[in-house]
Amino acid sequence: MEMSDSDRPSILVFVRDLPNICSLLGLLCAVFGIYFAIESNFLAAVISLLWAVLFDWYDGIIARKMKGRTKEKGAFGAQLDSMIDIVSFGVLPAILLLGYGDYSLWYMPGAFIVIASAAIRLSYFNIYGLIDNKTYLGLSVDSNGLILPLLFLFEGVFSQTSFSILLYLLLLVLSTLNLSSLRIPKLGGKWINVVVGYVLIMTAVFGWIIFRSL
Numbered sequence: 202m203e204m205s206d207s208d209r210p211s212i213l214v215f216v217r218d219l220p221n222i223c224s225l226l227g228l229l230c231a232v233f234g235i236y237f238a239i240e241s242n243f244l245a246a247v248i249s250l251l252w253a254v255l256f257d258w259y260d261g262i263i264a265r266k267m268k269g270r271t272k273e274k275g276a277f278g279a280q281l282d283s284m285i286d287i288v289s290f291g292v293l294p295a296i297l298l299l300g301y302g303d304y305s306l307w308y309m310p311g312a313f314i315v316i317a318s319a320a321i322r323l324s325y326f327n328i329y330g331l332i333d334n335k336t337y338l339g340l341s342v343d344s345n346g347l348i349l350p351l352l353f354l355f356e357g358v359f360s361q362t363s364f365s366i367l368l369y370l371l372l373l374v375l376s377t378l379n380l381s382s383l384r385i386p387k388l389g390g391k392w393i394n395v396v397v398g399y400v401l402i403m404t405a406v407f408g409w410i411i412f413r414s415l
Contacts, residue, residue, distance in 0.1 A: 215277045220264035224282050227256030231289040238293065238300045244407045246297055247350045251400045253289040254346040257282070258396055283323045290342040291319030294349060298372055301365045311369050318376035337385045340378035344385075347396070348375060350403050 215221055234249030264270065264278060295312035302308035319342050332338055352371055356364055388396075 210273065215274060215281075218270070218274045218278065219267065220260045220270075220278050221274075221281055223256055223260040223263055224278065224285050227253045227260065227289060228285045230256060231285070231293050234289075234293045235296050238297045241300055242411075243297065243301060243356075244353060244411050246293070246300075247353050248404050248407050250289070250293055250297075250346045251350055251403055253293070254343050255396060255400045257286065257289065257343050257346075258393055262393060279327070283327055286323055286342055287316070287319050290345050291316040294345065294372055297349075298365075298368055301361070301368055308365075308369065311372060314376050315372050318379045322379040331387060332384060335387050337387055339381045339383060340375065340385055341387075342379055345372075345375045345379070347399065350407075353407070 216225070230249045230253040234246045234253065237243070237246035237249060260278070260282060264275065295315040298315065299308050299312050322339060322342055325338075326341075329338070349371065352368060359367065
């Protein structure tokens with residue numbers, strides 16, 4: 202049955218929903234990350250990526266703790282979260298790769314694979330969800346945002362060309378894992394404290410490196 206205009210909620214009703222606000226803050230972090238990557242400020246882009254992960258974790262936590270949240274807001278939030286994940290964990294890493302590769306055409310296939318893998322992975326998850334409420338099929342895309350920054354701890358050890366190749370290879374491996382049939386436990390509960398600590402520590406480390414280079 203088609204919904205009448207009087208029964209159809211406005212778009213901004215969903216934007217005012219607290220979990221969705223949290224999701225949009227994650228999107229803001231991703232947009233900053235894209236900007237920094239384009240400006241070749243790669244460590245700042247990585248910091249933005251880490252905070253995008255943190256907000257992505259917290260939107261679900263907030264949603265689960267809210268009482269009286271309508272089914273429509275939950276459904277909208279799930280779609281919004283998925284769309285934002287493509288930007289945060291698909292587009293941002295792809296532009297990070299392109300930027301580090303001086304926008305050479307050789308890096309375009311990798312950028313496409315990263316974005317396409319995120320889109321395919323999220324589309325599959327939107328249909329089938331978790332295997333048993335505790336297990337993912339394949340690596341979740343937000344995990345990419347936690348693993349990728351580890352490589353940048355060793356950025357100063359390699360030349361730009363060597364590091365760009367390592368970045369290329371790592372992103373291809375992560376994309377393969379995103380689309381794999383591996384059963385990977387879903388981290389939740391007290392793991393959020395680990396993620397918060399990880400993001401804060403890595404932000405401090407990269408922030409210090411940026412400060413020293415000024």
